[in-house]
Amino acid sequence: MIEQFTCLLAVIFAVLFLCAVVPAPGGTTVGYVCDSITGEPLKYKLNSFRMTCIVFFIMVFLHWEKYFDITYFAANFYTMSVCSCVVGLLVSFALFLRGKCFLKPEEIDRGVCCLTVSGKRSMAAESTKEFDARGPIEHFYCGYEWNPRFFGIDLKMFNYSIGAILLLINLISCAALHIAENNGYISMAFTVYLICATWFIFEYCYFERVHLYTYDLFRERAGFKMVWGCWCFYPYFYSLGGKILADFTYENGPKHDLTLSFSLFIILLFFNGWSLTRGANLQKFSLKTGQTHFLGQAHETIPGTEKRVLCNMWWGIARHINYTGEIIQAIAFALPVWIVTGNILSWLYPLYYVVLFIPRQLDDDKICKAKYGDKAWQEYCRRVPYRMLPFVW
Numbered sequence: 001m002i003e004q005f006t007c008l009l010a011v012i013f014a015v016l017f018l019c020a021v022v023p024a025p026g027g028t029t030v031g032y033v034c035d036s037i038t039g040e041p042l043k044y045k046l047n048s049f050r051m052t053c054i055v056f057f058i059m060v061f062l063h064w065e066k067y068f069d070i071t072y073f074a075a076n077f078y079t080m081s082v083c084s085c086v087v088g089l090l091v092s093f094a095l096f097l098r099g100k101c102f103l104k105p106e107e108i109d110r111g112v113c114c115l116t117v118s119g120k121r122s123m124a125a126e127s128t129k130e131f132d133a134r135g136p137i138e139h140f141y142c143g144y145e146w147n148p149r150f151f152g153i154d155l156k157m158f159n160y161s162i163g164a165i166l167l168l169i170n171l172i173s174c175a176a177l178h179i180a181e182n183n184g185y186i187s188m189a190f191t192v193y194l195i196c197a198t199w200f201i202f203e204y205c206y207f208e209r210v211h212l213y214t215y216d217l218f219r220e221r222a223g224f225k226m227v228w229g230c231w232c233f234y235p236y237f238y239s240l241g242g243k244i245l246a247d248f249t250y251e252n253g254p255k256h257d258l259t260l261s262f263s264l265f266i267i268l269l270f271f272n273g274w275s276l277t278r279g280a281n282l283q284k285f286s287l288k289t290g291q292t293h294f295l296g297q298a299h300e301t302i303p304g305t306e307k308r309v310l311c312n313m314w315w316g317i318a319r320h321i322n323y324t325g326e327i328i329q330a331i332a333f334a335l336p337v338w339i340v341t342g343n344i345l346s347w348l349y350p351l352y353y354v355v356l357f358i359p360r361q362l363d364d365d366k367i368c369k370a371k372y373g374d375k376a377w378q379e380y381c382r383r384v385p386y387r388m389l390p391f392v393w
Helices: 002-021 048-064 077-102 136-142 155-181 188-206 208-213 215-219 224-237 240-247 260-288 321-341 344-383
Strands: 029-034 041-044
Touching: 002 048, 002 077, 002 155, 029 208, 029 215, 048 155, 048 188, 077 136, 077 155, 077 224, 136 224, 155 188, 155 208, 155 224, 155 240, 188 208, 188 240, 188 260, 188 321, 208 215, 208 260, 215 344, 224 344, 240 321, 240 344, 260 321, 321 344
Parallel strands: none
Antiparallel strands: 029 041
8 A cells, every 4th residue: 555655645746746837827816715814815826727638648648658557546446545535634634733723713714604705794604603513523524714725825726636637547547447458449338438527527627717606615614525525535436437447348247338329318418417517607607707798698686686696597497507417417427337337336426416415505595595685585486496406396
């Protein structure tokens, strides 16, 4: 395990180096959330897409020139996941100690949501009851700080970058192992999985600025949930389907592969889910950055919400249509793995999203109702009656 742990640390320090030296397009970007002490908007160096591209080409080059066997990560998948788990725990514990022992009381914002450029928080958002009711274990899990920074690097955005890059490395490694195990043949199932997963990673990094305006930035603190999730859960749980396909050899199992027509169906299903999630997030991003129109249509908002709650286009379909899109994408990831290998573990991914997003949308609704009042909330529910699934729920 020492060898795998050393390999993981090498990747982490390489990403840290890239994070420090790779320039961001246009320099720094002003974000949506604000510093809890000064009240000034935080600035970000958004270079995740460039870093991910660099890592991709480095990995391919090293493997092509036979400097490094890229199948190493897939061959040691579960050991590497344990190493990532340990690193995620250590970073989470360091953040917990920093919040509990080293930060002054006035340096910790105990509100329900952090400060944003939208202006003064509502009384409900400023309430400290939720934070004060938590014990040490809950603070370790949720975190103390909203947006901690170390040596000029924003931890939350670095979390997303390291998670995406580790996921990409696992994906490339699984693809290489799959081809090696099947005598140079890449199955249609893995091709479909590769297309969807590669798009998932690179477009996520490309739209990095949009994520500055999402739930994770202003509603979730940096604790075990976020850190361990990005350093361990995200890169290994999300690539589990790739590992299952990489280990599967056609000589020892079903001889069938996905048909071309069904492969195209899965890809279309994935991009349908992606269009719901990305379209909804881009529409909300458009509103939060002061634009009056999106894709040629004027924004429609609920009266009494200070023009913050959208109710047309994507956000007129369902109140949490972006979550629905995420679940559809997860189903598309699960289908090629399950159909070819019969492994039901592939369904853990969409199941996880269901378990994650149902409580989250309830939390979203609770905060929104408290923030804007019963009258505005009732009008919102009248205009957009469905939570996540149109005509069903």
